Amino acid sequence: MEAMDYFLQQLSLVSVLGAVVFLLIGYHFLLFMFSSQKHRQGPPGPKPFPIVGNLLQLDVKRLDHALLKVRNILELLHLRQELSSNLKGTSHLFPVENHGLGLGGADSHPGRFTLCRSWQEGASRTTSSAKSRDEIRCSPNQTPPVLGSEAFDMTQLINYAVSNTTCSMVYGSRFDYNDKEFQTIVTRTTQGLYLLGSPAIQLYNLFPKIGKLLFFARKKLRDIFAANKRHHLMLLNRLKKTLNPDMCRGVADAFLVRQQQHEEAGITNSHYHNDNLLVTVMNLFSAGTETTATTLRWALMFMAKYPKIQDDVRQELKRVIGDRQVQVEDRQNLPLTDAVIHETQRFANIVPLAIFHKTSENIVFKNYLIEKGTTIIPVLTSVLHDESEWERPSTFYPNHFLNKDGKFRKRDAFLPFSAGRRMCPGESLARMELFIFFITLLQHFRFSPAPGVTEEELDLTPRIGGTLSPQLHKLCAIPIK
Numbered sequence: 001m002e003a004m005d006y007f008l009q010q011l012s013l014v015s016v017l018g019a020v021v022f023l024l025i026g027y028h029f030l031l032f033m034f035s036s037q038k039h040r041q042g043p044p045g046p047k048p049f050p051i052v053g054n055l056l057q058l059d060v061k062r063l064d065h066a067l068l069k070v071r072n073i074l075e076l077l078h079l080r081q082e083l084s085s086n087l088k089g090t091s092h093l094f095p096v097e098n099h100g101l102g103l104g105g106a107d108s109h110p111g112r113f114t115l116c117r118s119w120q121e122g123a124s125r126t127t128s129s130a131k132s133r134d135e136i137r138c139s140p141n142q143t144p145p146v147l148g149s150e151a152f153d154m155t156q157l158i159n160y161a162v163s164n165t166t167c168s169m170v171y172g173s174r175f176d177y178n179d180k181e182f183q184t185i186v187t188r189t190t191q192g193l194y195l196l197g198s199p200a201i202q203l204y205n206l207f208p209k210i211g212k213l214l215f216f217a218r219k220k221l222r223d224i225f226a227a228n229k230r231h232h233l234m235l236l237n238r239l240k241k242t243l244n245p246d247m248c249r250g251v252a253d254a255f256l257v258r259q260q261q262h263e264e265a266g267i268t269n270s271h272y273h274n275d276n277l278l279v280t281v282m283n284l285f286s287a288g289t290e291t292t293a294t295t296l297r298w299a300l301m302f303m304a305k306y307p308k309i310q311d312d313v314r315q316e317l318k319r320v321i322g323d324r325q326v327q328v329e330d331r332q333n334l335p336l337t338d339a340v341i342h343e344t345q346r347f348a349n350i351v352p353l354a355i356f357h358k359t360s361e362n363i364v365f366k367n368y369l370i371e372k373g374t375t376i377i378p379v380l381t382s383v384l385h386d387e388s389e390w391e392r393p394s395t396f397y398p399n400h401f402l403n404k405d406g407k408f409r410k411r412d413a414f415l416p417f418s419a420g421r422r423m424c425p426g427e428s429l430a431r432m433e434l435f436i437f438f439i440t441l442l443q444h445f446r447f448s449p450a451p452g453v454t455e456e457e458l459d460l461t462p463r464i465g466g467t468l469s470p471q472l473h474k475l476c477a478i479p480i481k
């Protein structure tokens with residue numbers, strides 16, 4: 001008893017605290033051991049640290065680079081052989097266990113089904129290429145003061161032109177660029193996508209438990225989406241009032257006609273319902289506008305930075321199509337132009353993490369178990385900048401897509417639209433828009449850096465947002481006589 005008394009007398013606050021810390025460390029060590037046990041069957045990957053998980057291993061500003069670095073150290077999944085028929089090249093997966101904010105309904109197959117179906121019914125290739133051509137031809141007329149030797153930021157003009165093509169495809173009519181309703185939708189969509197790629201939202205998507213503290217960023221994003229939702233609802237209601245099943249104006253009409261048919265046939269579990277229509281339309285706007293517009297801005301910046309390549313493209317255009325309007329069919333006779341557009345997409349790598357997906361069932365891959373509900377991040381940087389696939393992965397080098405005879409050369413690792421069942425459904429529209437917009441602009445304007453800025457000074461470091469976009473910059477668009 002004496003010994004016990006002596007011991008209790010010696011106990012100080014410091015030693016009590018020391019014991020508590022010791023117990024906590026012990027507890028988390030056991031937890032750590034337990035969690036690595038749980039993942040034993042899973043693919044090799046970085047062990048989470050106690051409390052902070054994998055947070056310290058990730059740079060949320062360039063998550064794709066961070067994931068690749070982790071992969072290099074610990075060798076994550078390598079899909080080269082197994083999925084080559086599906087993925088065409090190489091890719092790497094980084095499984096995390098969560099879900100988050102992104103394209104509304106992106107995980108719903110019915111949503112995708114109705115989207116693709118309505119897309120086929122409402123948007124033919126011929127009308128979409130004609131609409132793109134009309135749009136890009138009339139866009140300069142809407143902003144007369146900016147073209148010429150005065151440098152300007154092309155973001156808004158290009159966003160308006162691409163958004164208006166989406167409007168024509170979806171709603172069947174375009175807006176005037178001065179229309180306040182149109183301006184607000186475009187601005188909000190761009191802001192929303194920019195926020196989506198912000199470190200705060202990325203954190204929320206990866207670690208929702210920590211991310212819930214990021215209340216303000218999430219609220220801002222939700223407010224933007226809610227306001228755009230109200231706007232699109234209003235536009236859709238206008239369409240419904242004037243719907244004529246014999247005259248399909250666009251994708252929304254195709255959807256509404258189907259919806260009407262299903263209602264008349266008494267189909268109660270149809271995917272063609274109002275919520276799906278709204279999600280479909282909003283997805284088309286958010287996924288289809290910023291992506292194509294950002295790619296075009298990169299393309300024009302590359303032309304200003306590399307004037308020799310710009311001259312070579314223009315010469316090819318002069319030789320093959322002269323002054324007439326470009327047609328989709330011209331692509332096969334324009335190998336250099338096609339190569340420049342492909343290289344723009346490869347080098348700019350605007351959606352480096354594609355869209356996060358979630359496994360709907362347990363899968364065994366390369367003897368590893370990937371559990372149902374695991375989020376999969378397809379890191380497109382791992383293919384588009386793969387050192388074993390590209391001769392000069394970190395350089396803008398259109399020759400990647402040309403063979404020794406100067407003919408266009410397809411590359412398996414060219415996957416800017418991702419791969420597999422959930423790959424981008426807008427690929428053909430995007431490719432057509434890029435082709436028509438880029439060529440029409442180059443036929444009419446020469447692009448150069450702002451006066452006083454050298455080509456070397458045009459900074460290629462991407463700006464991080466929903467997409468990797470060029471830094472804010474100004475260019476001159478000098479009309480070609």
Ligand code: HEM
Pocket residue numbers: 103105106107112115166283284285287288289291292295350351354355356378416417418419422423424425426427429430
């Ligand atoms: C240069 C332009 C574009 C690029 C680089 C691009 C790229 C992508 C990528 C990488 C994905 C993710 C696929 C995956 O998760 O595996 C995606 C999804 C999607 N894209 Fe695109 N896209 C572009 C243009 C468009 C256009 C023009 C539209 C439609 C008008 C569109 C509509 C969509 C939709 C709706 C999804 C979600 C599909 C789903 O959840 O199943 N995209 N896109």
